[in-house]
Amino acid sequence: MKIRAAVAREREPFSIEECELDGPRAGEVLVEVEACGICHTDLSARDRYYGTPLPAVLGHEGVGRIVELGAGVSKFAVGERVVMSFGACGQCPNCTAELPGYCRHAREFNLFARRLDGSSPISRGGQPITGHFFAQSAFASHAVAATTNLVRLDDDLPGALMTSLACGVQTGMGAVMNVLQAGPRDVIGIFGCGTVGLAAVMAAKIAGCSQIVAVDVRPDRLVTARALGATEVVDSASEGLGPALRHLRGLTLAFDNTGNPEVIEAAYSLLRPRGRLALAGLSPRGAKLSLDLNAMMVSGRSVRGTVEGDADPRSFIPQMIAWYRRGELPLEELVTTYPFEQINQAAADMLAGRVIKPVLRMA
Ligand SMILES: [Zn+2]
Ligand SMILES: [Zn+2]
Known part of the structure; x- marks a missing residue:
């Protein structure tokens, strides 16, 4: 045809x-x-x-x-x-x-x-x-x-809003729910506030995380992140991440969707012992991380990648629709x-x- x-x-x-x-x-x-x-x-x-x-x-x-x-x-x-x-x-x-x-x-x-x-x-x-x-x-x-x-x-259901459940929103929410398995005790940092990062903020709110820190270089995105549930926002273009987050005494979870190795290393450095970092951003070809391996070992911290938030769309999209219907998405x-x-x-x-x-x- x-x-x-x-x-x-x-x-x-x-x-x-x-x-x-x-x-x-x-x-x-x-x-x-x-x-x-x-x-x-x-x-x-x-x-x-x-x-x-x-x-x-x-x-x-x-x-x-x-x-x-x-x-x-x-x-x-x-x-x-x-x-x-x-x-x-x-x-x-x-x-x-x-x-x-x-x-x-x-x-x-x-x-x-x-x-x-x-x-x-x-x-x-x-x-x-x-x-x-x-x-x-x-x-x-x-x-x-x-x-x-x-x-x-x-x-x-409004078709235009449902489209991003197929990939972008699924990736951010899946990373928080399925990969990091965030919960009420968690202090989570979300690095990058596009569709994927803002979906992660929404998921962290649904998961009841005690602190949700959103990081971006655009002030308007941080305003949106706060409206969606971020409890702290950091404009990394104008503030140092370490000083801005010192009062939190580190993150239990972190999610990067910038793909920027410098941001990822900074996110890793903010993890508490046993903290976990998930990566879903596209990095420059051949990009590598430089992490102190002994410090990683003794602190029990971990880093892992994820595609589509480890979601099975057949079960996760209906779950996201249920959150949407409850007004949580x-x-x-x-x-x-x-x-x-x-x-x-x-x-x-x-x-x-x-x-x-x-x-x-x-x-
Ligand atoms: Zn996509
Ligand atoms: Zn297969």
């Missing part, structure tokens, strides 16, 4: 083009896309950071309605509304352990943006276009999505919507920090 899709080409703005989309294969569905968030991963892929082959249709926070089922799909029906989360095979050891972020085939689906047989459902004028990004490629009027991490969405504080045609403006606004989470509306 003919679709409208935002095509990414090297060193060019996205261009909205008419493309050809094949029907869904076994285990896939055709989704009429209603809205899709823009995540930094989309722009990193456009800029060839991951080796995603261009031209490509990106977009991995799609919400829409199923209009056709592929062979063998029995858990979903035509007409159902869904959130499309990241790609995973559903069968490898980490997938069966409900840790699909670490799927054996994650790079194929999510970065190389292809099915396991290498194919793409999207083409233009007979030329293939990379079109299985995070098993969806949802910067388009329609997407062929894998059903592995598809999650049903009730009709009354004010996603409207993060989201700014744009018509699909304004994708380049939306991306520019995100990169400049003028908006937190831009969401494109296709319908």
Whole structure:
């Protein structure tokens, strides 16, 4: 069928083009896309950071309605509304352990943006276009999505706000809930207050952390962080982290989503004995940490990475929806919507920090 899709080409703005989309294969569905968030991963892929082959249709926070089922799909029906989360095979050891972020085939689906047989459902004028990004490629009027991490969405939920549950908000909340397992005794530091960091602040509030310290270089983000539950904010552009946080006597937990090695080392240095630091930011290629190993050993501190907050979207997205319904997840504080045609403006606004989470509306 003919679709409208935002095509990414090297060193060019996205261009909205008419493309050809094949029907869904076994285990896939055709989704009429209603809205899709823009995540930094989309722009990193456009800029060839991951080796995603261009031209490509990106977009991995799609919400829409199923209009056709592929062979063998029995858990979903035509007409159902869904959130499309990241790609995973559903069968490898980490997938069966409900840790699909670490799927054996994650790079194929999510970065190389292809099915396991290498194919793409999207083409233009007979030329293939990379079109299985995070098993969806949802910067388009329609997407062929894998059903592995598809999650049903009730009709009354606002689609534009639900998009970021697919990746950005899931990553921040999952890091706090699943990876760090924050609780009422914790003093948590959150480094970087974009969508992921602000979602982490919301999660820390839900978890009842005794102190929630938000760190960023933008005063406006710190205002938002405070409104969402941060008990302390630090403008690291103007204040030293150590002096600003001395009265806390260290952090029990820390979450970095800046990917900046200097920030990560500073966050680590603020951990109390047995403190834990989780990393979810994209670092410069080849970046390394320099940590004093003996001090790490005797203090029992630890550092670990996480993808998608270790979440299984099939259980974690419904959990986040429940928090949203209880008023504990004010996603409207993060989201700014744009018509699909304004994708380049939306991306520019995100990169400049003028908006937190831009969401494109296709319908
Ligand atoms: Zn897998
Ligand atoms: Zn993402």
